[in-house]
Amino acid sequence: GAVVSQHPSWVICKSGTSxxxxxxxxxxxxxxxxxxxxxxKQSLMLxxxxxxxxxxxxxxxxxxxxxxxxxxxxxxxxLTVTSAHPEDSSFYICSAHSSTDTQYFGPGTRxxxx
Amino acid sequence: xxxxxxxxxPLSVPEGAIVSLNCTYSNSAFQYFMxxxxxxxxxxxxxxxxxxxxxxxxxxxxxxxxxxxKYISLFIRDSQPSDSATYLCAMSGSDMRFGAGTRxxxxx
Numbered sequence: 001g002a003v004v005s006q007h008p009s010w011v012i013c014k015s016g017t018s019x020x021x022x023x024x025x026x027x028x029x030x031x032x033x034x035x036x037x038x039x040x041k042q043s044l045m046l047x048x049x050x051x052x053x054x055x056x057x058x059x060x061x062x063x064x065x066x067x068x069x070x071x072x073x074x075x076x077x078x079l080t081v082t083s084a085h086p087e088d089s090s091f092y093i094c095s096a097h098s099s100t101d102t103q104y105f106g107p108g109t110r111x112x113x114x
Numbered sequence: 115x116x117x118x119x120x121x122x123x124p125l126s127v128p129e130g131a132i133v134s135l136n137c138t139y140s141n142s143a144f145q146y147f148m149x150x151x152x153x154x155x156x157x158x159x160x161x162x163x164x165x166x167x168x169x170x171x172x173x174x175x176x177x178x179x180x181x182x183x184k185y186i187s188l189f190i191r192d193s194q195p196s197d198s199a200t201y202l203c204a205m206s207g208s209d210m211r212f213g214a215g216t217r218x219x220x221x222x
Contacts, residue, residue, distance in 0.1 A: 034157055038210060044150070046157030059157075091210060102122070103152070103200070105212040 003027060004096050006106035013084055014114055021079045021109045023094030029074035030096035034103075035067075037090045044093065050077045084113045117141050120203055120213025129222050133190040137203035137213045140184065144205040147179050149188045152200045152215065161201075162188065193220045 003026040013019050023033055033050040048069050049057045056069035066088075068080040077096075081088050093108040120137045127133055135149075146165045150158035162177035164170045170177045178187040186205070190197055197220050203213040 036157070038206075044148075044158060044160070044204070044210075049157075093210065103202075103215060107211075108209055110209070 004030075004094065004104045004106040006092075006094060006109050008109060009107065010110040010112075012112045012114065015085050016083055018080055018082045019084055019111060021081075021092055021094075021111075023077045023079070023096065023106050025075045025096040025098075025104070028096075028098045030077075030098065031074060032097040033071060033077040034095045034097075035069060035077070035079050036093045036095070038093065038108075039090055047079075081111065084111070086113045089113045118203065118205060118211045118213045121216055122214045124217040124219060126219045126221060127193055129193060129195060129220055131193050131220070133188075133193050133197070133218060133220075135188040135190075135201050135203070135216050135218070137186050137205075138184055139186075139205055139211075141205075141207065141211070142181075142184065143207035144211075146206045147177070147186050148204040148206075149175075149177055149186075150202040150204060151197075152202060154200075158202055195220050195222050 005024045007022045031052050035047045036044045038044050046059050047062045050069050050071040052071045052074050058064045071077040089112050091108050091110050094106045095103050118139045149162040151161050152158040164177050167179050167181045174191045176189040200215040200217045202215045
């Protein structure tokens with residue numbers, strides 16, 4: 001079946017640094033990818049919708065200058081958390097839509113900002 | 115074996131029917147269990163969130179968790195055409211895993 005990978009699976013960084021998370025669809029092309037974050041014991045929150053070759057659409061309350069999303073190819077979208085702070089610590093998950101409109105989730109990236 | 119198994123359907127029922135959606139899982143470390151509803155190309159919205167075995171009811175929706183069997187269900191009573199969507203089960207412990215999603219169509 002279709003597979004979506006995320007890299008890294010976990011990252012620890014110092015406050016003020018930037019972190020890039022990659023989301024790849026390994027065996028299909030994804031014109032649309034979603035980025036989510038989840039806080040402990042809470043539900044998933046949609047951050048942004050990423051369409052290949054165009055600017056991402058951010059949900060209300062998500063800072064587009066802080067969470068930079070790039071969807072440069074049909075198999076790769078990246079999320080960069082700029083100038084990360086401890087409150088950005090979270091579990092970030094991407095999902096990718098196939099041409100059949102089936103959604104596949106990545107395994108997630110756990111970010112800890114010290 | 116996948117950590118979470120969910121029949122992708124599609125499932126088609128007449129309006130008013132009771133819908134049963136199910137997921138099985140293999141990782142006994144999962145502690146929290148969720149059901150999401152997702153319309154085409156939209157982000158998923160949380161329907162139910164549970165952390166213990168048993169039933170939890172919210173309106174027409176009932177979530178059931180059986181940790182001993184590693185089996186969770188979502189029941190929809192008096193289904194409506196507006197319930198037509200993809201339903202995702204999800205569970206988390208230290209990480210979060212999703213089922214493949216079941217595509218449901220409720221026909222008027």
